[in-house]
Amino acid sequence: METQALAGTGTISISGTPGTEMKTSFETACDYLQANIRELTRDETLDDYDLNVQVLNPSDAGEGKETSVGFLVGIVSGILDRSVRPQTIVLGAMSLMGELVAVSSLVDKLQLAVDSGANSVLLPAENKSDIAKIPNELLDELQLMSYTDPLDAASKAININ
Numbered sequence: 001m002e003t004q005a006l007a008g009t010g011t012i013s014i015s016g017t018p019g020t021e022m023k024t025s026f027e028t029a030c031d032y033l034q035a036n037i038r039e040l041t042r043d044e045t046l047d048d049y050d051l052n053v054q055v056l057n058p059s060d061a062g063e064g065k066e067t068s069v070g071f072l073v074g075i076v077s078g079i080l081d082r083s084v085r086p087q088t089i090v091l092g093a094m095s096l097m098g099e100l101v102a103v104s105s106l107v108d109k110l111q112l113a114v115d116s117g118a119n120s121v122l123l124p125a126e127n128k129s130d131i132a133k134i135p136n137e138l139l140d141e142l143q144l145m146s147y148t149d150p151l152d153a154a155s156k157a158i159n160i161n
Contacts, residue, residue, distance in 0.1 A: 001053060001054070001055055001067075001070065001071070002053070002054045002056065003051070003052070003074035003075055003077060003078040004051070004052040004078055005049045005050070005052075005075065005078030005081075006049065006050045007049065007050075008048070008049055008050030009047065009050065010045075010046060010047035010049070010050070011050040011051070012030055012046075012050075012051045013051070013052050013053070014026045014053045014054075014055065015052070015054050015055070016054040016055035016056055017055055017056070018055040018064060019064050020064075021064040021065035022055060022064030022065075022067055023064075024065070025064055025065060025066070025068035025071055025093065026053060026067075026068070026071045028068040028071075028093075028094065028095070028096055029068045029069070029071035029072040029075060029094075029150075030046065030051070030071075030075070031096050032068075032072060032096060032097075032098055032150060033046055033072060033075055035096075036098070036150075037079075039151055040076060040079065040080065040151070040154075041080075049079060051075055053074065053075070065093060066091065066093040066101070066103060066104065067093070068092070068094050068150075069090055069091070069092035069093060069094055069100070069122075069147075069150055069153050070091070070092070072094070072150050072151075072153070072154060073090045073122075073153055073154045073157045073158070076151075076154040076158065077157070080158065080160070082158045082159075082160070083158070084157045084158055085120065085157060085158070085159060087117060087118050087119045088120045088121070088122065088157055089113045089116075089121045089122070090121075090122045090153060090157055091103045091109055091122065091123050091124075092122070092124040092153065098149050098150050098151075100124040100125070100126050100147075100148075100149065100150070101124065101126065102127050103123060103124065103127050103130075106123070106127055106130050106133075107133065107134055107135070110134060111138060113142065114138060114141045114142060119141070119142060119143060120142060120143040120144075120145060121142050121143070121144055122146070122147055122153050122156055122157055123144060123145070123146050123147070124146065124153075125146045125147065125148050127146070128146060131144065
């Protein structure tokens with residue numbers, strides 16, 4: 001996913017190959033950020049930006065319902081003009097109010113992260129009970145970090161102090 005945030009009038013677009021679930025996740029991230037952007041920047045609203053997100057989906061995966069927190073992190077990265085930590089994967093979904101949902105099929109997603117070259121993964125705190133089920137081979141390859149709300153995920157992914 002590539003994100004661009006430019007000074008603008010509040011235009012929001014998603015392009016590339018997002019499926020229906022991914023588009024819904026993107027809209028959820030935008031709606032949540034619209035309501036909570038004052039926690040990041042006191043003087044601006046989401047309407048001060050034109051957001052462009054491109055989804056690169058070479059395998060044309062039909063999934064995407066657990067991508068809303070990743071979209072939020074990408075948008076915040078664009079607005080603050082700060083890169084996400086290299087080799088970091090953000091997993092998780094949220095509601096419009098920011099309630100987090102535990103990641104399903106966590107071991108499979110962590111294996112995919114390792115296979116893709118990631119060395120750190122951000123997970124919702126709701127997945128803490130699943131850590132004991134993760135094989136040691138994966139735990140040795142990844143630094144797992146939990147977040148308690150969507151903006152906490154952005155803060156940890158972008159190293160906002």
